[in-house]
Amino acid sequence: MNVHEYQAAEVLARYGIPTNEGIVVTDPEGAMEAARTLGGTVAIKAQVHSGGRGKAGGIKLAHSPEEASSAAGAILGLDIQGHVVSKVLVVPGVDIAREFYLGVILDRPNRRILVMASAEGGVDIEEVARDRPERIIRVLADPALGLQAYQARGMAFDLGLPSDKVNGFASIAAKLYRAYVDEDATLAEINPLILTGAGEWLALDSKMSFDDNALWRHDGIEAMRDPAEEDATELDARRAGISFVKLDGSIGCIVNGAGLAMATMDAVKLHGGDPANFLDVGGGASADQVAKAFELVTSDPNVRAILINIFGGITRGDIVAQGITEALGRVTVTAPIVVRLAGTNAEEGRAKLAEAGLTAVETMDEAAIQVVAAAGPN
Amino acid sequence: MSILVDANTRLLVQGITGREGSFHTGQMVEYGTPVVAGVTPGGAGKTVAGVPVFDTVAEAVLTTGANTSIIYVPARFAPDAIYEAVDAGIALVICITEGIPVNDMVPAFAWVRQRGARLIGPNCPGLITPGQAKVGIMPGFIHAPGPIGLVSRSGTLTYEVVDSLTKVGLGQSTAVGIGGDPIIGTSFVDVLGLFEADPATEAIVMIGEIGGTDEEDAAAFIRDRVTKPVVGFIAGQSAPAGKRMGHAGAIISGGAGTAASKMDALTAAGVGVARTPSEVPALLRAAMSA
Numbered sequence: 321m322n323v324h325e326y327q328a329a330e331v332l333a334r335y336g337i338p339t340n341e342g343i344v345v346t347d348p349e350g351a352m353e354a355a356r357t358l359g360g361t362v363a364i365k366a367q368v369h370s371g372g373r374g375k376a377g378g379i380k381l382a383h384s385p386e387e388a389s390s391a392a393g394a395i396l397g398l399d400i401q402g403h404v405v406s407k408v409l410v411v412p413g414v415d416i417a418r419e420f421y422l423g424v425i426l427d428r429p430n431r432r433i434l435v436m437a438s439a440e441g442g443v444d445i446e447e448v449a450r451d452r453p454e455r456i457i458r459v460l461a462d463p464a465l466g467l468q469a470y471q472a473r474g475m476a477f478d479l480g481l482p483s484d485k486v487n488g489f490a491s492i493a494a495k496l497y498r499a500y501v502d503e504d505a506t507l508a509e510i511n512p513l514i515l516t517g518a519g520e521w522l523a524l525d526s527k528m529s530f531d532d533n534a535l536w537r538h539d540g541i542e543a544m545r546d547p548a549e550e551d552a553t554e555l556d557a558r559r560a561g562i563s564f565v566k567l568d569g570s571i572g573c574i575v576n577g578a579g580l581a582m583a584t585m586d587a588v589k590l591h592g593g594d595p596a597n598f599l600d601v602g603g604g605a606s607a608d609q610v611a612k613a614f615e616l617v618t619s620d621p622n623v624r625a626i627l628i629n630i631f632g633g634i635t636r637g638d639i640v641a642q643g644i645t646e647a648l649g650r651v652t653v654t655a656p657i658v659v660r661l662a663g664t665n666a667e668e669g670r671a672k673l674a675e676a677g678l679t680a681v682e683t684m685d686e687a688a689i690q691v692v693a694a695a696g697p698n
Numbered sequence: 699m700s701i702l703v704d705a706n707t708r709l710l711v712q713g714i715t716g717r718e719g720s721f722h723t724g725q726m727v728e729y730g731t732p733v734v735a736g737v738t739p740g741g742a743g744k745t746v747a748g749v750p751v752f753d754t755v756a757e758a759v760l761t762t763g764a765n766t767s768i769i770y771v772p773a774r775f776a777p778d779a780i781y782e783a784v785d786a787g788i789a790l791v792i793c794i795t796e797g798i799p800v801n802d803m804v805p806a807f808a809w810v811r812q813r814g815a816r817l818i819g820p821n822c823p824g825l826i827t828p829g830q831a832k833v834g835i836m837p838g839f840i841h842a843p844g845p846i847g848l849v850s851r852s853g854t855l856t857y858e859v860v861d862s863l864t865k866v867g868l869g870q871s872t873a874v875g876i877g878g879d880p881i882i883g884t885s886f887v888d889v890l891g892l893f894e895a896d897p898a899t900e901a902i903v904m905i906g907e908i909g910g911t912d913e914e915d916a917a918a919f920i921r922d923r924v925t926k927p928v929v930g931f932i933a934g935q936s937a938p939a940g941k942r943m944g945h946a947g948a949i950i951s952g953g954a955g956t957a958a959s960k961m962d963a964l965t966a967a968g969v970g971v972a973r974t975p976s977e978v979p980a981l982l983r984a985a986m987s988a
Contacts, residue, residue, distance in 0.1 A: 426800060428910045428947075431807045431881050446952045463808035504801050533773065533946065534799035563944040567936075578878060578944025579852025579907055582933035586957075587974050589936040598937070600944040631854045631861075633837040634725065663857065664837055684858070685976050 321530045324367040326409045327544045328528035332510070335499040337492055339523045342411030351392030354410035355385040361413030364391040365525075368403035369549045371444075376400040381413060406548060414522060419512035420479065421445050421456075422493060424500040433461045435497055437475045441512035442524075467497040488521045503541060504534030553616055560612045562601055569594025570695050572617035572626040572655065576605045576635075584629045587684050593692035596623045605630050605640045611647035618653055625695035627687055628659045637661050637669030645676045656694040660687035699898035700827035700872045701847070701889070702790060702818075703766060707831045710755065710764035710788070711736040712771055712779045714746045718794070719770035722835050723747045726768075729832040734762040755786040766790045768824060768833055773797035776820060777806045784815045792833055793820035793883070800946070803881040810883060817883025821946065823853040823875035834875065836860075844869015845900035846982065847893035849886055851878050851907050851945070855933055859905060859975050866979045871899040878907070878945030886916035894924050901927040901986050903978060904969075908934035909948045909955040917963035927985035930964045931972040932957045 323331075329339040343354035344367065355362045366378030373379055378400050382388035388410060398405045419441030427434035437457045440448050448455055457478045461467040472490035481489055492513065500508040507529040514524050535542050547555065557564030563578060567585075571593045575581035578600045585595040597620065601613045610628075617623055630640050644659060659680045661669045666682070673680035679694075681687045703709075709726070713719040714736025724747040727733050735758040736751045738744075744751040752758035755767065767783040769776055769791065776795040783791045791810070798820050810817045818825060824834015828841035836853075840861045846868050850856040856875055863870065874889050876882050886904055893899045902924070906913040913932065920928050935957040937943050939950040950956050961971050970981040 426804075426880060428880055429912075429915065431804065433801075433804060449952070463805045501801060504799055506800065531799050531801065533797045534801065536774070537799075565938070565941045565943060567938065575854075577852065577854025578948060579850070579855030579905070579933045580858055582907060582937055582943050582948070583855050583858070583931070583975055585937070586933065586935040590973055595936060598941075598943050631857050633840075633854065633857050634721075634835065662861065663840065683976060685974060 321532055321535065321541065321545060322369040322549065323528055323530070323544045324369070324546065325365065325526060326367060328526035329523065331503060331528060332496065332499055332523060332526050335495045337495050337510070337523050338521055339526060340411045340414060342409045344407055344409050345392065346407045347396065348389040348393040351408060351410055352385040352389035355382060355388030358410065358412045362388055363411050363413055364388060364395055365409045365411065366395050366398060366400060366405040367407045367409050368400050368405050369546070370401045370403045373400055378405060403549065414514065414524065415517035416514050417517050417519070418515040420514070421448070421511045422496060422513045423507070423509040423511070424497050424505070425507050427460060430460055432463055433497070433500065435459045435461060435467055435475070435493060437479055437493070439479050441514070445511060461497060466501065467494060469494065485515065492521055492523070503538060504531045505529060506531050553619055557616050560609070562599060562609065562613060562616065564616055565598040566620065567595050567597050568622070569596045570622050570624040571691055572596045572620065572623040574599050574601055574610065574613045574617060574626065574628045576601050576630050580629065580631060584627065584684065584688070587688040588627065588692065591685070591688040591692050593688070593695060596620050605635060605643060607643035607646040610643050611650050614647055614651040614653055618651070618655065623655055625691045626653065626655050626657045627691040628657065629684060629687060630661050632661065632663035632666055632669065636664045637666040638672060641669035641672040644673065644678070648676070658687050658691040658694060660684055699896055700830065701892040701896050701899070702872060702874065703825055703831040703833050704827050705732065705830045707732055707766050707833065708734045708762065708764045709831070709833060710734065710758050710762070710767045711749065712755065712767055712769045712783065714738055714749065714751055715741045715744060716770055720746045722770060723749055725838070726832050729838040731831045731833060735764050755782045755788065759786045759788065764788065766833065767792070769793040769795055771795060777802040780806050780810065780817060784810055784813050788815065790816050790818070792818045792822070792824050794822060794824060794835060795819070796821040798879070800880055803879065807881050807883060818874065819877040819882060821879040822877030822882070823856060825872060825874040827872045828870050836873070836875070840864055841873065842869035845871060845898065846903060847871045847896065847899035847901070848873040848903045848905070849889040849893070850875050850905035851947070852905060852933065855905060855975065859903060859931070859978055862976060862979050863903070863982070868979060868982060871896060878947050880910065880947040885912050887919045890916060890919055890924055894926060899926065901929070901982055903982065904928060904930045906930065906932045906960055907945065907948050908932070908937050908943065908950050908957050909945070911954060913960035914963045917967040917969065920969060921967035927982070927988065929970045929972065929978055929981045929985055931975055931978055932960045
C-alpha cells in the first residue's frame with residue numbers, strides 16, 4: 321500500500337526524524353492561506369502516488385501568497401503518469417546546502433533489509449544505481465539484531481561528512497530503519513535528506529510503502545489509504561479476495577492461480593490478442609467468486625471477449641463448470657466466453673459447459689486462439 | 699531416488715485440525731504419504747484421518763519420530779510454527795501459508811538457515827515425489843513417477859506443466875513448489891543443486907515468474923554447475939511494471955525482475971526457454987535427446 325508524501329513525513333516525524341512540516345490543501349485559496357500562515361517563500365508540491373512529480377511540473381516555488389495560489393491552480397488537476405492531482409502540500413522554502421539520499425528497502429537476493437545512502441540526493445536514485453552504482457553506499461542489517469549504530473556511522477563516514485555531522489546522520493538512518501521495521505514498510509525513503517545552510521538535517525521529501533500482508537497490525541496505516549489513488553475495480557476485487565490488475569487490452573481473463581493467470585495473459589499475447597486484466601479468482605473458483613470475477617471483468621468497457629482458464633486440482637472440474645453456469649445465471653455477460661477447463665473431472669465439466677451453450681476447450685493455447693478470434697481485430 | 703521427500707519421510711502436520719489442515723491431511727494420507735503426527739495447541743488426544751494429534755511439535759517428534767513438517771497455520775501464527783518445528787529438530791519444514799508479513803520472514807529465514815534446517819515456501823503448494831509422498835496441496839493424480847525434476851514459484855501453473863508432462867509419458871522424480879513470496883526458504887539454485895546430484899533426475903524443468911532476480915541467479919548456476927538438460931518457462935511476459943501480479947513477490951520494480959531479463963539469462967545459460975507452458979514437453983524431449 322502506498323501513501324502520500326505528507327503522510328510518509330508524518331510517520332517519520334513520529335520516529336523523531338526532522339521533516340519539513342507543511343499544510344495540505346485542495347484548492348488555490350487554501351494554498352494562498354497556507355502560504356500566508358507559513359510566511360516567506362514556500363514550495364507547492366503535488367500529492368500523488370507517482371514519481372517524476374518535478375519533471376511533470378508538479379512542484380513549484382512561490383514567493384508570495386498570490387504566487388502560491390496560482391502555482392496551486394496550475395498543479396491541481398495535472399495528470400502525472402495517470403494520477404490526477406487533487407491535493408497539494410505547501411511547505412516552507414528551505415536553504416539547501418547539501419542533498420543526500422537515504423533509503424531502506426528489502427534486499428531480495430540477500431533476504432535482508434538494506435539501508436542505502438548516496439551523496440547524490442534529490443535525483444532519481446534508480447538512475448544513480450544504474451549509471452553510477454559506486455555512488456551508492458549499501459549496508460545490510462542483521463536479521464536478528466537490526467541496524468547497528470556503527471553501521472550507520474560508517475555510512476556517514478563513507479558519505480564524506482564532516483565529523484560534527486556524523487552522529488546526526490547516523491541517528492536519522494537508525495530512525496528510518498526503525499520506522500521501516502516497526503511499521504512493516506516495504507520502502508522508506510528520504511530523497512533528498514538535506515543539510516540546511518544553518519547546518520541542520522531535514523527530510524525534505526519522504527516516501528513510504530507498506531506490506532499489504534501486515535496491515536492488520538497497523539490501524540494507523542490502513543487509515544492513510546487514499547481511495548482516489550487506487551483503481552476502484554482493484555479495491556472492489558481485493559475486498560472479495562480476488563487479485564485483479566487492470567490492463568489495456570480487450571480480452572478479459574478469469575483464472576485460478578497467480579502463475580497460471582500470468583501464463584494465460586502471455587498466451588493471449590502470443591496468439592495476437594491483448595489481455596484486459598490479470599485476475600486470480602483463487603484456488604476454489606466457486607460460483608460466488610466466478611460471479612464476482614464476471615462483474616469485475618465486464619465492468620471494463622474495452623472487454624470484447626472473456627477467457628476463463630481453470631486448472632481443476634483439488635476442486636473438481638464439474639463443480640467448477642457448475643459454478644460458471646450458475647454465475648452466468650446471476651450476472652449478464654454479453655461478450656463471447658471461451659472456457660478452458662483441465663485437471664480433475666475436466667471432461668465432465670466441459671460437457672456440462674457445452675450443454676449450457678459455452679465454448680469449452682481442453683488446452684490453453686486453443687483457448688487463447690479462440691478467444692482472440694472471438695474478440696476480433698483491434 | 700528423488701529429492702527431499704520419499705517413502706521414508708515421516709510427516710507431521712502443523713494446524714492439522716484446521717479446515718485446510720484436516721482436509722489436506724486426508725488427501726495426503728489417501729495418496730499414501732507417511733503422515734505420522736499432527737499438532738494443534740490444545741488438540742492433544744484427537745485424531746484426524748487416523749493421525750494422532752499432539753499439543754506441541756517437540757512432543758510429536760519425541761513420540762512419532764517425525765522428520766518433516768508441513769504448516770497449514772494462518773499467516774499471523776505461521777512464523778511461530780516455523781520456529782517451533784525447527785526448534786524441535788525437524789530438518790525439513792514446508793510452509794503452505796500465504797500472506798506472512800515480509801518483516802516476519804527476514805529473521806525466520808536467517809534463523810532456519812543458522813539452525814541448519816531447510817524451509818520450503820511460504821506461499822507454496824508443497825512438493826511431491828510421485829508414488830511415494832505427497833507433501834502439499836497439489837492434486838496427486840496428475841503426477842507420475844519418472845526422470846523429470848520440476849521446480850516452480852507457482853501453484854496451478856505447476857499443475858499445468860506437470861499434467862502436460864505426464865500426458866506425454868514424462869514422469870517426475872520430484873516436483874517442488876518453492877513459493878511466490880519475496881522471501882522464500884529454498885531458492886531455484888538450492889533445488890537445482892539437489893536435482894543435479896540426484897541420480898534419478900535426468901532433466902529439469904524450472905518455472906519462474908516476474909519479480910526478484912532468483913531466476914537470473916539460477917541461470918548463472920545452471921551455466922556453471924548443472925550438467926543435466928534444463929527447460930524453463932517464465933510467467934508474466936505481458937505483465938506491466940510496478941504492479942503486483944497476485945503473488946506478493948511477483949512485481950517488476952526499478953526495472954528489475956522482468957520476464958525478458960530472466961528469459962535472456964536462461965537462454966544465455968543454454969536453457970531451452972518455452973514461450974507458453976505447452977512448449978515445455980517438446981523442448982524437454984529435444985534437450986534430452988541432444
